[in-house]
Amino acid sequence: MTKINGVSLYELKSKYQTPLYIYDEDMIRNQCKIFTKNFRHPKMKSNVVYASKAFLTIAMAQLIHSEGLYLDCVSQGEVYTALKAGFPVEKIVLHGNNKTKEELMMALNFKIGTIVVDNEYEAKMLATLVNDSYKVNVMLRVNPGIDAHTHEYIKTSTLDSKFGMSTLDTRTIETIKLLSNQPDINFLGTHSHIGSQILEEQSFYDHAITILNFYKKIKDETGIELTAINLGGGFGVKYLKDDVRLNLNVVLKELLDIIYQKSNELELKLPHVFIEPGRSIVAEAGYTLYTINQIKTTINHKNYIFIDGSMNDHIRTALYQAKYDCLIVGKENLNHDINYTIAGKACESGDIIIHDIKLPEAYPEDLLLVKTTGAYHYSMASHYNRLTIPPVVFIKDGKHRLVVRKESFMDLLSHDEEL
Incomplete structure (x- = not known):
């Protein structure tokens, strides 16, 4: 799966960066x-x-x-x-x-x-x-x-x-x-x-x-x-x-x-x-697109994929033990023979997106698409660790349009007052 409703996920990454909320x-x-x-x-x-x-x-x-x-x-x-x-x-x-x-x-x-x-x-x-x-x-x-x-x-x-x-x-x-x-x-x-x-x-x-x-x-x-x-x-x-x-x-x-x-x-x-x-x-109309930053294998042979998002934009796994499916963009037809845990960049051990999922071998800069994130993801997103909330795009008839712009660091500080 490299496209949603006729729009390339690589094009969306290039245009809007990641993390990115996508709605069909x-x-x-x-x-x-x-x-x-x-x-x-x-x-x-x-x-x-x-x-x-x-x-x-x-x-x-x-x-x-x-x-x-x-x-x-x-x-x-x-x-x-x-x-x-x-x-x-x-x-x-x-x-x-x-x-x-x-x-x-x-x-x-x-x-x-x-x-x-x-x-x-x-x-x-x-x-x-x-x-x-x-x-x-x-x-x-x-x-x-x-x-x-x-x-x-x-x-x-x-x-x-x-x-x-x-x-x-x-x-x-x-x-x-x-x-x-x-x-x-x-x-x-x-x-x-x-x-x-x-x-x-x-x-x-x-x-x-x-x-x-x-x-x-x-x-x-x-x-x-x-x-x-x-x-x-x-x-x-x-x-x-x-x-x-x-x-x-x-x-x-x-x-x-x-x-x-x-x-x-x-x-x-x-x-x-x-x-x-x-x-x-x-829910099923929504996806979240991430970029894989790092791969880690622990001494006990637990394999982590670290993405550029976090529980800030995907809180339901930590909050409700909710379960999700995902794919590595362009690798759907490869053998899914490695068990990974998908983790985010928030400074919390509970910052897990998906606990266990079989995927093809992952590499930094691969794109990861999490499915069925249209409900209670953008609406529950937070600024924990002063991370920014991802932008939102709508896709229709092979075209994409921005409906919520990406937050800037100035947006994060917009309500702060100095001593």
Whole structure:
């Protein structure tokens, strides 16, 4: 593999240097279309909301808008990026836990389309801030207690999760009453999210049924009939050769069918259904290109490839023990008979990109391409050791364009003040 979507990796190295984040724009757009095409039902309204924490830049926000998706933001910075990109405010969803008064005020001032409050504290704070100049759509994040089979750090729905209010907690229904009775709030329903990188279809179906049963309980106890349901994201992607992708063409349609059938069974109003894919839209469209600097073999015969990047631009291996595949550019057809550990240049023993992988013999100045780095790589990059964050390029129709420029050392110092 020496090209991505018709663009030479050697050309990209020459033009932008390395490390370099590369996105296949056509693949991103295709993933957006898979969601918007399949997440439809003849009897219910539905929308796809891109979870921008996976990867967000001005160009990415513009791409998402052009594909007809909504945009989920979890901070003032993400909202500001969306606004600078010209994203329609009515299609922005402000999310995240532990929202500040300033964040809520920003959302109200700019008339952001929907606010998802995380808990009773946020609900009460929002109730004091709204006024009759703007009736804001609001949802409440709830925690259905579903234990999706994924990494501990990316489970979000266990009973002691930092996110949302438990559906088993009596305070949750009281908070729903509070929001429903506010004249300047249009309370739509609940948001919930059971975790990330989920590959079991049944988890999504169980999630929807659990929430609809909760809606039935709310209706029976309070008379409040909720009109919308947001089931978050978590759709798993393929990181390694042996990983199995979710069949989104099947899962998305089946999910809506189950919601339709269960709503009718429980005699509930058919809800407006939202989902929030992030990783599943961008992960496999992204790559990180590195240059191999050094090769090292220890006294115990452990082989290291040292690249010019680090955990600064690839934190997920250290943070989640995530696993990745890679290749040495132009050597895919050679024997993969040497076991290497891919390590970075940060001054940390945990700065490992890939722990064990069979590759052809590597040499300094070879290019190394790590796959499926489109989600939570650029967005989680840091300046540890005062390393710069790599630039980002989009590739489309055999052409490349810079969407985030390479940081300079002056950028690193731009906020520093002298004594």
